[in-house]
Structures are given as C-alpha cells and as structure tokens.
C-alpha cells in the first residue's frame with residue numbers, strides 16, 4: 103500500500119536555448135516505469151472537477167503542460183493537495199491513491215504518462231468502496 107507521502111514531485115531536465123526550452127522524458131530514466139499510454143485533458147470548462155477515483159495498479163506521471171490545476175491526493179488516512187503549474191515538474195502518483203482534480207486554469211493542459219493501457223477494471227470509482235474495502239485492507 104502506498105501513501106500520499108510516496109507521491110512526489112519530480113524535477114524534469116530542461117534544455118534551455120534562446121528559442122525556448124525542451125523537457126525530455128525517457129522510459130525508466132526520468133519516468134521510473136515503462137510508459138504504455140499517454141493522454142491529456144484539455145478544453146476543460148471553468149469550475150469543473152475531475153478524477154474521483156483510484157487505480158489498483160496504475161502509476162502515473164502528471165504534468166501541467168500548460169496552465170495550472172490542483173491535485174487532491176488521498177490514501178484513506180491522509181490527504182495532500184498539490185498545485186501543478188510548471189511543465190518541468192511531474193507529479194508521480196503511485197497505485198492505490200484516490201485523486202480529485204480541480205481549479206483548472208483557462209486553457210490548461212493536463213498531460214498524463216501512464217504505466218498501463220486503459221482498463222476500466224483497474225479503476226475504483228466508488229469512494230465508500232475505496233475507503234472501506236481497499237484502503238482499510
């Protein structure tokens with residue numbers, strides 16, 4: 103079982119030049135797992151909250167590719183709020199952490215690198231089930 107304290111911010115490398123900055127991520131290097139899937143959230147209406155689930159096995163690297171948003175992490179005992187607004191930082195979410203995402207700024211893009219292909223069976227979407235069956239076990 104992982105806790106919210108295991109979900110750390112990772113500083114990513116930056117290649118600077120007068121024409122801008124590049125940040126590069128490679129499997130098993132900057133990203134500590136094999137990336138199997140990439141997706142991103144965008145066109146998010148103001149005031150919307152997303153997430154509201156945990157994953158049994160999935161690990162994710164979350165990057166504010168543009169703009170900003172807040173991640174609320176919860177392991178069933180402790181909670182932690184993490185503000186992301188810097189494309190050179192990634193939030194590493196370990197398996198089994200309940201997350202909610204809110205306060206998306208206008209035009210924000212939430213980039214997600216995931217350790218597994220999409221599988222609905224890997225989701226825990228019911229908070230009571232998460233608290234009573236998963237987080238307590």
Ligand code: TYD
Pocket residue numbers: 139141143152153154155220
């Ligand atoms: P979900 O992960 O619940 O979104 P969020 O946590 O951002 O609120 O996914 C929303 C919907 O999109 C859900 O019906 C599943 C679908 N989906 C896919 O089909 N493939 C994917 O890779 C992802 C991330 C979601």
